[in-house]
Amino acid sequence: MxxxxxxxLESELAAIVGAANLRTSDVDxxxxxxxxxxxxxAPLCVVLPGSTEEIRAIHxxxxxxxxxxxxxxxxxxxxxxxxxxxxGIVLGVSRLDRILEIDEVNGVAVVQPGVITAxxxxxxxxxxxxxxxxxxxxxxxxxGGNVAENAGGARCLKYGVTADYVAALxxxxxxxxxxxxxxxxxxxxxxxxxxxxxxxxxxxxxxxxEITLRLLRKPAFAxxxxxxxxxxxxxxxxxxxxxxxxxxxxxxxxxxxxxxSCVEAMRPAGLPLEADALLLFAVDGNYxxxxxxxxxxxxxxxxxxxxxxxxxAANEGESLRLWEARRAISPALARRMPNxxxxxxxxxxxxxxxxxxxxxxxxxxxxxxIPIFGHAGDGNLHPNILCDRRDAAxxxxxxxxxxxxxEVAVAAGGTLSGEHGIGLLKKQFMELDLGADALALMxxxxxxxxxxxxxxxxxxxxxxxxxxxxxxPA
Amino acid sequence: MxxxxxxxLESELAAIVGAANLRTSDVDxxxxxxxxxxxxxAPLCVVLPGSTEEIRAIHxxxxxxxxxxxxxxxxxxxxxxxxxxxxGIVLGVSRLDRILEIDEVNGVAVVQPGVITAxxxxxxxxxxxxxxxxxxxxxxxxxGGNVAENAGGARCLKYGVTADYVAALxxxxxxxxxxxxxxxxxxxxxxxxxxxxxxxxxxxxxxxxEITLRLLRKPAFAxxxxxxxxxxxxxxxxxxxxxxxxxxxxxxxxxxxxxxSCVEAMRPAGLPLEADALLLFAVDGNYxxxxxxxxxxxxxxxxxxxxxxxxxAANEGESLRLWEARRAISPALARRMPNxxxxxxxxxxxxxxxxxxxxxxxxxxxxxxIPIFGHAGDGNLHPNILCDRRDAAxxxxxxxxxxxxxEVAVAAGGTLSGEHGIGLLKKQFMELDLGADALALMxxxxxxxxxxxxxxxxxxxxxxxxxxxxxxPA
Numbered sequence: 001m002x003x004x005x006x007x008x009l010e011s012e013l014a015a016i017v018g019a020a021n022l023r024t025s026d027v028d029x030x031x032x033x034x035x036x037x038x039x040x041x042a043p044l045c046v047v048l049p050g051s052t053e054e055i056r057a058i059h060x061x062x063x064x065x066x067x068x069x070x071x072x073x074x075x076x077x078x079x080x081x082x083x084x085x086x087x088g089i090v091l092g093v094s095r096l097d098r099i100l101e102i103d104e105v106n107g108v109a110v111v112q113p114g115v116i117t118a119x120x121x122x123x124x125x126x127x128x129x130x131x132x133x134x135x136x137x138x139x140x141x142x143x144g145g146n147v148a149e150n151a152g153g154a155r156c157l158k159y160g161v162t163a164d165y166v167a168a169l170x171x172x173x174x175x176x177x178x179x180x181x182x183x184x185x186x187x188x189x190x191x192x193x194x195x196x197x198x199x200x201x202x203x204x205x206x207x208x209x210e211i212t213l214r215l216l217r218k219p220a221f222a223x224x225x226x227x228x229x230x231x232x233x234x235x236x237x238x239x240x241x242x243x244x245x246x247x248x249x250x251x252x253x254x255x256x257x258x259x260x261s262c263v264e265a266m267r268p269a270g271l272p273l274e275a276d277a278l279l280l281f282a283v284d285g286n287y288x289x290x291x292x293x294x295x296x297x298x299x300x301x302x303x304x305x306x307x308x309x310x311x312x313a314a315n316e317g318e319s320l321r322l323w324e325a326r327r328a329i330s331p332a333l334a335r336r337m338p339n340x341x342x343x344x345x346x347x348x349x350x351x352x353x354x355x356x357x358x359x360x361x362x363x364x365x366x367x368x369x370i371p372i373f374g375h376a377g378d379g380n381l382h383p384n385i386l387c388d389r390r391d392a393a394x395x396x397x398x399x400x401x402x403x404x405x406x407e408v409a410v411a412a413g414g415t416l417s418g419e420h421g422i423g424l425l426k427k428q429f430m431e432l433d434l435g436a437d438a439l440a441l442m443x444x445x446x447x448x449x450x451x452x453x454x455x456x457x458x459x460x461x462x463x464x465x466x467x468x469x470x471x472x473p474a
Numbered sequence: 475m476x477x478x479x480x481x482x483l484e485s486e487l488a489a490i491v492g493a494a495n496l497r498t499s500d501v502d503x504x505x506x507x508x509x510x511x512x513x514x515x516a517p518l519c520v521v522l523p524g525s526t527e528e529i530r531a532i533h534x535x536x537x538x539x540x541x542x543x544x545x546x547x548x549x550x551x552x553x554x555x556x557x558x559x560x561x562g563i564v565l566g567v568s569r570l571d572r573i574l575e576i577d578e579v580n581g582v583a584v585v586q587p588g589v590i591t592a593x594x595x596x597x598x599x600x601x602x603x604x605x606x607x608x609x610x611x612x613x614x615x616x617x618g619g620n621v622a623e624n625a626g627g628a629r630c631l632k633y634g635v636t637a638d639y640v641a642a643l644x645x646x647x648x649x650x651x652x653x654x655x656x657x658x659x660x661x662x663x664x665x666x667x668x669x670x671x672x673x674x675x676x677x678x679x680x681x682x683x684e685i686t687l688r689l690l691r692k693p694a695f696a697x698x699x700x701x702x703x704x705x706x707x708x709x710x711x712x713x714x715x716x717x718x719x720x721x722x723x724x725x726x727x728x729x730x731x732x733x734x735s736c737v738e739a740m741r742p743a744g745l746p747l748e749a750d751a752l753l754l755f756a757v758d759g760n761y762x763x764x765x766x767x768x769x770x771x772x773x774x775x776x777x778x779x780x781x782x783x784x785x786x787a788a789n790e791g792e793s794l795r796l797w798e799a800r801r802a803i804s805p806a807l808a809r810r811m812p813n814x815x816x817x818x819x820x821x822x823x824x825x826x827x828x829x830x831x832x833x834x835x836x837x838x839x840x841x842x843x844i845p846i847f848g849h850a851g852d853g854n855l856h857p858n859i860l861c862d863r864r865d866a867a868x869x870x871x872x873x874x875x876x877x878x879x880x881e882v883a884v885a886a887g888g889t890l891s892g893e894h895g896i897g898l899l900k901k902q903f904m905e906l907d908l909g910a911d912a913l914a915l916m917x918x919x920x921x922x923x924x925x926x927x928x929x930x931x932x933x934x935x936x937x938x939x940x941x942x943x944x945x946x947p948a
Contacts, residue, residue, distance in 0.1 A: 105718050105824040128720070162663070163670060164638055177911040184822035186852040187892030189636070190900075190907050191934060192916045193670035196637060200667040217720040244579045246602070246691040287764060348658035350579040378660040418661030426664075433664050437651040441923065442666045448922030449915065460665060 003087075005044045009065065013047055013089075016057045021048040021095070032090045035075050035082045038339060038389065039424060043070065043084040048092045052172065052209040055091065059207065060176040062089055062454050069174070070456045071203040073113065078342055079417070080424030081202045085458035091207060099123050100210070106184045108167050110212045120213075130218040133165055163196035170210035171198050174450045184212060197445070202421050203456040205449045219284035221291045222250075224319040225312045227302035228275035232256050232360070232372070234306035235277035236352040239376045241301050243349055247294060252377030253280040253326055256356075259371040262332040269325035272309065279307075279376065280322055329373055337369065337386035341402060341425075345409035346418025349379040358408040359383050366397040380418035406432060422460045430462050477561075479518045483539065487521055487563075490531045495522040495569070506564045509549050509556040512813060512863065513898060517544065517558040522566045526646065526683040529565065533650040533681065536563055536928050543648070544930045545677040547587065552816055553891070554898030555676045559932035565681060573597050574684070580658045582641050583687045594687070604692040607639055637670035644684035645672050648924045658686060671919070676895050677930040679923045693758035695765045696724075698793040701776035701784045702749035706730050706834070706846070708780035709751035710826040713850045715775050717823055721768060726851030727754040727800055730830075733845040736806040743799035746783065753781075753850065754796055803847055811843065811860035815872055815899075819883035820892025823853040832882040833857050840871040854892035880906060896934045904936050 005024055014022045023032070023046040034040035044067070049055045062069040068088025075082050084090050097114035102124055109124055109131070121131050168182030181194040198205060229235040239252055255263070255278050260271040272278060281298055285291045299310035313319040333340050347355050356372055359381070363370040374381035383405055387398045406416055406429045416426045416433050431439050443461060447453075479498055488496045497506070497520040508514035518541070523529045536543040542562025549556050558564050571588035576598055583598055583605070595605050642656030655668040672679060703709040713726055729737070729752045734745040746752060755772055759765045766786075773784035787793040807814050821829050830846055833855070837844040848855035857879055861872045880890055880903045890900045890907050905913050917935060921927075 103822075103824070105714055106822045107717070162661075163667065173911070173915065177915070179912040179915050180909065181912065183887055183889060184824075185820040185854075185888050185892065186823070187636075187820045187849070187854045188889045189674050189893060189895050190889040190891050191674075191896060191904060191913070192919060193637065193674040194912075194915070194919075196667035196670040200663050200665075217722075240579055243581070248691075287761070290761060290764075346659045346661045348577075348580045349660070350577070350658075375661070380659075380661045413657055414659050415657060415662045415664045417664050418659065419663060421663050422665060430665060435654065437647070438653040438655065438668075439665070441647065441651070441653050441668070444922045445666060445668075445919060448918040 003044075009061070010045070012061060013045065013058065016054050016061075017047050017049050021050065022046070023048070032072060032075070032092060033084060035077045035080060035423075037078060037080045037083070037423075037425060039080045039083045041084050041087065043090040044087050046090045046092055048095050050095045052170065052178065055172045055207055055209055056176040056178060058089065058091060059172050059174060063175045063452060066452055067454060068457050069207075069454050071207045074116070077423065078344070078420040079422060079426060081421050081456070081459055083424060085424065088454075088457075093207075096209070102127055102129065102215075103184065104129065107215050108184050108212050109215055110210065112210060113208050124215055125218055128218050129215040131165070131213060132216050163193075163199045165214050166195045166199050166211060167214050168210075168212035169195055169198050169208055171206040171208050173206045174452065174455050178209075179206075182212065200421075202423060202459055204446060204460055205455060220286045221288045222282060222284035222319075223291055223295055223312060224322055225281045225283070225295050225299060225310065226322065227279045227281070227299065227307040227311075228272040228309040229277045229279070229302075229305075229307050230275065231306060232277040232356050233353050235279050236356045236376065238279060238302045238305035238307065239352055240350055241305050242298055243377070245297070245301055247298055247301070249281045249283045249294070249298060249377060251280070251282040251375065253282075254278070254373055254376035254381070255280070255326070255329065256372045258369060259329055259333070259373040262336045262371060263325050263328050266332040266335055267325075267328055269321055269328070271325055275308070280326060329371075333371055333384050333386065338388045338390070339386075341385040341387060341398060342382055342420075343384070343402065343405055344374070344380060344382050344418050344420045345405060345414055345416065346378070346380040347409055347412040347414030349377070351412035351414065352376060352379060352381075355381065355408060355412055355414070359405060362401050362404045362408070366401045368394075368397060368401055370401070375418075378418065379414065403429070424459060427460055427462050430460070477518075483535070484519070486535060487519065487532065490528050490535075491521050491523050495524065496520070497522070506546060506549070506566060507558060509551045509554060509897075511552060511554045511557070511897075511899060513554045513557045515558050515561065517564040518561050520564045520566055522569050524569045526644065526652065529646050529681055529683055530650040530652060532563065532565060533646050533648060537649045537926060540926055541928060542931050543681075543928050545681045548590070551897065552818070552894040553896060553900060555895050555930070555933055557898060559898065562928075562931075567681075570683070576601055576603065576689075577658065578603065581689050582658050583689055585685050585687065587682050587685060598689055599692055602692050603689040605639070605687060606690050637667075637673045639688050640669045640673050640685060641688050642684075642686035643669055643672050643682055645680040645682050647680045648926065648929050652683075653680075656686065674895075676897060676933055678920060678934055679929060694760045695762045696756060696758040696793075697765055697769055698787040698796055699755045699757070699769050699773060699785060700787075700796065701753045701755070701773065701781035702746040703751045703753070703776075703779075703781050704749065705780060706751040706830050707827050709753050710830045710850065712753060712776045712779035712781065713826055714824055715779050716772055717851070719771070719775055721772055721775075723755045723757045723768070723772060723851060725754070725756040725849065727756075728752070728847055728850035728855070729754070729800070729803065730846040732843060733803055733807070733847040736810050736845060737799050737802050740806040740809055741799075741802055743795055743802070745799055749782070754800060803845075807845060807858050807860065812862045812864070813860075815859040815861060815876060816856055816894075817858070817876065817879055818848070818854060818856050818892050818894045819879060819888055819890065820852070820854045821883055821886045821888030823851070825886035825888065826850060826853060826855075829855065829882060829886055829888070833879060836875050836878045836882070840875045842868075842871060842875055844875070849892070852892065853888065877903070898933060901934055902936050904934070 029042040032046040033042045068086035070084040070090050072082045072090050072092045093114040096112035098112045101110040171179050257276050283291050283294050302310050369386040370383050372383050385398050410433050503516040506520040507516045542560035544558040544564050546556045546564050546566045567588040570586035572586045575584040645653050731750050757765050757768050776784050843860040844857050846857050859872050884907050
């Protein structure tokens with residue numbers, strides 16, 4: 001790995017982005033070398049380009065010099081995706097923060113990659129529109145700027161955003177070529193559809209420089225309800241029953257007792273600690289009576305499945321308090337033990353009961369604290385393994401438990417990651433999930449688009465002789 | 475091009491699929507060599523495999539022999555995608571026609587590629603579910619088995635179906651490798667998302683052998699309304715105004731006067747021939763009062779935009795009659811002139827007025843009949859150029875008009891094809907739409923996945939020295 005930025009290269013990069021936007025101080029290399037995991041690596045330099053053309057020029061230099069290039073947005077990813085594992089250049093998109101257009105007729109917003117989801121949400125809501133990705137994560141990002149790195153450095157392509165929300169992308173390929181895929185039109189079957197490929201590539205195929213996002217009309221009414229269960233498995237069964245009844249709340253969030261106790265210890269919110277699990281429902285729509293009727297039906301099914309208490313938030317304040325408790329989970333878990341390994345397995349929602357049961361057994365077997373929470377309505381769970389990295393014996397058990405949780409997800413027809421991406425943290429489990437043929441296919445695509453391997457090296461693909469999430473020095 | 479099937483190869487293929495499922499007679503080669511366009515080519519042979527394993531074995535032989543392999547479903551595609559341009563093997567999926575599972579909790583159906591959309595729709599509706607792709611096309615396929623070929627031979631991945639509807643795919647790669655992408659879970663960001671790539675690949679990257687489709691709950695009420703306009707441009711403006719008001723009918727179909735007159739000449743349906751254009755609306759929902767209120771608001775906006783008559787279909791019979799008229803368009807146009815060149819440009823819906831105006835100008839300038847109809851609510855139009863292929867002078871004008879229509883679509887931020895795919899018919903316009911860098915990227919992906927170029931050769935990619943839609947002999 002190259003350790004120092006060559007002076008000629010330094011002046012070339014400074015000429016492209018301006019001296020103020022090329023960072024090489026130790027403090028900057030530290031500040032742009034970490035993400036939301038416990039991993040970090042110092043890059044050679046950080047560039048903060050101000051335009052697509054500047055990004056193309058940086059790509060051409062990285063190609064010429066065979067230098068690693070890691071796109072970066074906020075550094076809040078939870079899988080190590082933005083950590084510049086091979087050093088090289090970190091390409092930060094923070095200066096590309098303009099909402100270029102909000103187009104109501106076509107139902108899209110055109111944004112630069114540095115736009116923060118919460119800012120976009122605010123801007124589109126002022127026009128009666130709505131950017132649909134998961135409301136609980138959205139609210140998180142509104143507070144913590146908590147956006148993922150898994151889309152080539154695009155802030156608004158955050159946790160779990162898939163091509164369903166992406167009408168078009170502008171992407172700079174590794175060698176500097178500029179590609180557009182998709183558009184404002186609703187239907188498009190011209191050539192290969194590459195929106196999903198680049199949206200989910202975690203910066204390994206190029207840098208995203210412009211995004212056209214699909215918007216919906218903002219519903220006139222949004223309400224929140226809760227259901228408290230004496231058993232986590234009953235709560236999971238209620239989620240299945242609600243889906244089976246054809247009800248589709250915008251969110252069903254799950255918190256188990258351990259999760260609630262961590263939240264209450266940090267900031268008391270009146271969560272029912274006598275319950276083994278709580279479900280939190282969001283329902284919205286344009287007709288209040290229908291929203292109320294759906295909430296009523298959800299509560300009824302929850303009680304049939306064993307909920308000992310169901311409540312509809314009486315007002316905006318109570319609703320806000322519940323969602324604040326939901327988004328306090330991550331910081332609250334971080335206080336309980338020195339470290340946590342956050343997973344985000346995703347399973348078919350029909351498999352929720354077996355999955356939560358299996359995770360609890362894994363926790364018991366390895367004597368570990370594993371609070372369970374997540375977007376249960378989507379089958380997406382965030383079992384967080386609480387740990388202390390100084391305790392080597394415990395960390396060995398953490399490592400085994402993490403693998404077992406992935407095995408449970410895959411055996412249930414699910415997957416390693418529903419939202420956070422693979423990055424560094426889960427790459428060694430890719431073949432377990434995808435099989436050898438699919439993984440080989442992905443490698444062929446990677447090699448075809450990035451033949452020099454300069455884009456975000458060390459991510460997604462398992463590296464037989466390389467560093468995995470547990471071997472990487474702190 | 476190889477002209478005869480070698481006897482050794484013939485026995486190998488017969489051993490895989492059974493003698494009855496290997497077809498080599500002239501009649502069969504003719505029957506499996508055409509599609510919904512005016513192009514045809516005889517393959518060397520037709521194989522009708524009965525399982526994924528048989529398909530893998532056929533792929534291995536095609537790879538070993540460097541033989542072209544063209545997946546085929548019903549042969550009703552409208553872009554030449556299923557025509558075996560390079561001869562070789564046609565791989566028909568008609569025997570793989572089982573609905574493997576309808577899963578209500580996870581909201582998906584797992585089907586083999588030979589399942590016909592109408593049969594799937596019937597099966598899921600019996601369970602209170604609904605397969606959402608475009609109702610007008612769905613109803614077409616229910617009658618004519620009118621499904622597209624543009625997804626590696628999968629019947630139910632018909633016109634315009636994108637990865638939005640596809641939860642998972644099982645695909646046999648050119649060399650016989652078996653790949654699964656996606657699953658029953660709602661969220662999945664593990665590795666590259668390849669569902670869209672294969673769904674839109676028109677059989678150029680592999681053969682699709684199993685599809686997991688997303689389903690919705692069937693709405694309790696569905697109603698139809700019409701609005702008649704004295705000006706086509708006013709009708710287009712009304713579509714924009716309805717979208718701008720935040721109303722989202724499940725369909726807004728457009729027919730211009732020439733289209734209606736063709737339909738009425740074939741089968742009188744009482745369409746308002748005094749109108750320059752008719753809009754046909756479908757609105758559905760679970761609450762009749764809301765459906766009615768939305769229809770009322772749509773009619774109001776249509777009248778504000780110049781509709782001289784708006785009607786809500788009084789009953790199921792009247793509604794059915796209107797949708798029958800809609801799906802009679804294609805056969806009705808086919809009667810007006812000996813041939814037709816059907817396009818399916820897709821533009822941002824904000825560009826509809828300018829687009830219909832430009833198409834009418836093109837028709838006038840070249841003295842051609844170009845009825846305009848299509849899924850106006852999606853910005854997807856089907857201008858059909860009526861023609862007589864024996865009239866060389868007219869065909870020269872058709873060729874120019876076709877190019878001009880594509881140029882209009884691309885200039886409006888739209889695309890060559892919203893539903894039918896590129897196939898043979900539009901491949902020479904790919905660079906006009908995508909630009910050189912995006913087209914080169916797609917070629918790199920094609921070469922990485924199909925390095926021998928055996929999968930459906932001659933499709934999608936422009937071939938500088940090759941055959942285009944107008945040069946191909948009849």
